[in-house]
Amino acid sequence: MSDEEKIFFYQGGDAIGGKDGLKSIKQKISELSNIKNVSFLLGAGASSDAIPSMKAMQEEIAKSINEGADDEIKKLYQNIDSDNLEKKLTILHARKNYLQGITNADTTETSNTEKLIKSIEDSMYSKINISLSSVDAEKSLGLYKQLYQKTALRNKDLSRINVFTTNNDLFNEKALDTLNINYNNGFGGGLERVFNPARFNFTFSKKIDANLEKFEPLENMVYLYKLHGSISWVEKEGNSLFNIHEVPVTGGKDKGAGSHVMIYPTPLKQAQSLGTPYADLIREFQTKLSQSNSVIFIIGYSFSDEHLNNIIYQSLASNSSISVVIFGEYSDCPLAKVKDSRIYRIYGTDKEDKKIHYFEYIVEELLPNVDENIDTTLLDSFVSSINALKGGSVL
Numbered sequence: 006m007s008d009e010e011k012i013f014f015y016q017g018g019d020a021i022g023g024k025d026g027l028k029s030i031k032q033k034i035s036e037l038s039n040i041k042n043v044s045f046l047l048g049a050g051a052s053s054d055a056i057p058s059m060k061a062m063q064e065e066i067a068k069s070i071n072e073g074a075d076d077e078i079k080k081l082y083q084n085i086d087s088d089n090l091e092k093k094l095t096i097l098h099a100r101k102n103y104l105q106g107i108t109n110a111d112t113t114e115t116s117n118t119e120k121l122i123k124s125i126e127d128s129m130y131s132k133i134n135i136s137l138s139s140v141d142a143e144k145s146l147g148l149y150k151q152l153y154q155k156t157a158l159r160n161k162d163l164s165r166i167n168v169f170t171t172n173n174d175l176f177n178e179k180a181l182d183t184l185n186i187n188y189n190n191g192f193g194g195g196l197e198r199v200f201n202p203a204r205f206n207f208t209f210s211k212k213i214d215a216n217l218e219k220f221e222p223l224e225n226m227v228y229l230y231k232l233h234g235s236i237s238w239v240e241k242e243g244n245s246l247f248n249i250h251e252v253p254v255t256g257g258k259d260k261g262a263g264s265h266v267m268i269y270p271t272p273l274k275q276a277q278s279l280g281t282p283y284a285d286l287i288r289e290f291q292t293k294l295s296q297s298n299s300v301i302f303i304i305g306y307s308f309s310d311e312h313l314n315n316i317i318y319q320s321l322a323s324n325s326s327i328s329v330v331i332f333g334e335y336s337d338c339p340l341a342k343v344k345d346s347r348i349y350r351i352y353g354t355d356k357e358d359k360k361i362h363y364f365e366y367i368v369e370e371l372l373p374n375v376d377e378n379i380d381t382t383l384l385d386s387f388v389s390s391i392n393a394l395k396g397g398s399v400l
Contacts, residue, residue, distance in 0.1 A: 012361065013334070017346040027361070030351055032097040034302075035373040041157070042299040044167040050333075051364045052174050055145040057132055063090035066128045072259035074124070077117050078133050086303065090125070092308075097122050109377075114390020127248055134236050136256035137179045144365075149180035151368040156227050159187050165208070167224040167293050171233045171310065175254065178237075181227060188227040191282065192251040200238075200249035205230075230286050232313065238282075294320035300328040305364050308338045321345065331360040 012026035014033075022029035024340050037043075049058065057065065070082050085093050097118055104115040135142055135335040154184075156166050170177060181188045205228065210220040231238075237254045294301060294316060301317070308314055317340070320327050330349045335341050340348055352362040359366055 010353065010355050012355070013108065013348040013350070015341075017348055018342070018344045026353075027355060030361070031371055031373070034371050036331065037300045037302075038156070038373055040295045040298050040300055040328075041162075042164045042167075042293065043159075044169060044293050044299065044301040045162055045329045046158075046301055046303045046306050047168065047177075047364075048169040048304070048306030049172060050307075051170070051221055052145055052176055052247055053305065054148075054173050054365070055135060055142045055176075056172070056174055059090055062129060062132055063088065063093075065132070066090065066125055070121075070124065076125070077113075078121050084155075091321070092120065094125060097125075100121065103296075107165060110238075115130065130236060133173050134254060134256055135174075137175060138256070142176075142256075146179060146183075148365055148368050149176045150184055152372070153180055153184055153186055153227065155368065155372045155374050157181075157184075157227050158195060161224055163222055163298075165222065165228055167228045167230065169230045169232055169290055169293075171306065171313070173231070173233060173236050175237060175256075176233070177231075181229070186225045186227060187223055188229050190229040190231065190251075193283070198251040200247045200251070200282050200285075200346075202247075202282065202289070205285075205289050231267075232283070232286050232290065232291055232310075234283070247281055274280045279345055287316070291319070295324050299324065299326065302331075303329065303331045304367055305332075308335060308340075321347065328399065332367055334362075 010027060012030070013024065014020065014022035014030050031041045049056070067082070070079060082093075085096050087093055087096070101115065101118045101122065104110045104118060133212050137146055159165065168177060178188075178190075189204060189209070190206060191200050191202055191204050193201055193204050209223045211223055213219050213221050235251075237251055239250050239252055240248055241250055242248055266382070290313065293299070299320075317329065321329065321343075328347050328349065329340065330351065331338075331340060331353050334350070334352045341350060352360075353364075354360055361367075361371065
């Protein structure tokens with residue numbers, strides 16, 4: 006424990022907030038949360054309580070390969086001069102493409118490269134596809150629920166919130182389903198849910214006059230954009246312009262044979278993002294950040310995706326009414342060095358040594374309720390009672 010706060014609050018590179026920095030931060034976040042267009046960019050840090058970091062994942066995979074793979078696969082893995090899992094996968098994919106593109110290539114080399122790629126990607130999948138009902142997932146799921154309890158219900162005159170995430174896990178979907186909050190993730194259909202980017206232009210509305218064709222947007226509505234894909238997406242042929250399907254996933258189970266999970270986090274993702282569905286999702290990111298009177302809250306994102314960073318830079322160059330709020334120090338990030346009053350950085354520790362830029366602290370302490378008079382525990386109780394009724398008979 007500490008008797009003093011170590012709060013850092015910057016606007017355009019200049020420290021602001023004075024002695025009571027935490028109060029100033031809360032006031033500014035509350036103010037920005039009530040402008041017309043609100044977006045969140047959630048990175049790996051938002052799920053870090055349940056999903057291993059890329060570094061931890063790399064260490065576990067390396068140990069598994071060194072202990073269980075055959076000598077040729079092990080040697081191939083060890084010969085890649087990098088401790089970064091993304092770079093290893095990039096090199097392996099480049100090697101595979103090279104071997105497939107030359108004549109008289111050693112088929113054993115090609116086969117070993119493909120086996121190693123599959124081994125790494127399958128391991129990553131299993132570490133991301135955890136059971137959301139497990140004890141390990143309980144805390145993270147609770148934080149996602151708090152996020153949506155505090156942000157999803159907005160005044161009808163304001164736009165619905167946009168949540169962009171680089172994560173492949175299903176915490177967002179599970180939290181939204183549990184809270185009975187409608188969300189649009191670009192997929193539609195009945196028995197087969199197929200990706201269609203046109204759906205991002207749709208809104209869910211309710212009829213407000215039984216005698217007139219008069220509608221208004223649903224208040225509890227979220228737009229969800231999974232910029233790097235999802236463990237519940239597969240690529241397969243179907244009766245659609247797009248061959249990306251959303252399928253049920255059983256947490257804690259390996260993927261089914263023949264499914265192609267999208268996409269694995271490697272620097273190749275910038276090249277992969279040129280195709281559907283990634284080009285469509287990136288375009289939506291760019292479109293939302295170009296809207297006037299906008300704010301984007303950046304949480305748990307490491308700024309390691311240049312194609313996303315460039316869109317943020319471009320939006321600052323072209324949209325004079327956007328604000329960018331970065332939770333974290335990121336002193337080496339170009340945005341941290343720009344003297345622009347539209348850019349805020351928030352990080353540090355409170356008197357109890359809790360990190361104020363962590364996802365947990367942000368959703369529990371910094372984000373305001375849409376209505377500060379709403380007790381979110383009442384919403385929890387209401388949802389629980391509805392779920393209980395579903396399991397029994399309703400008179």
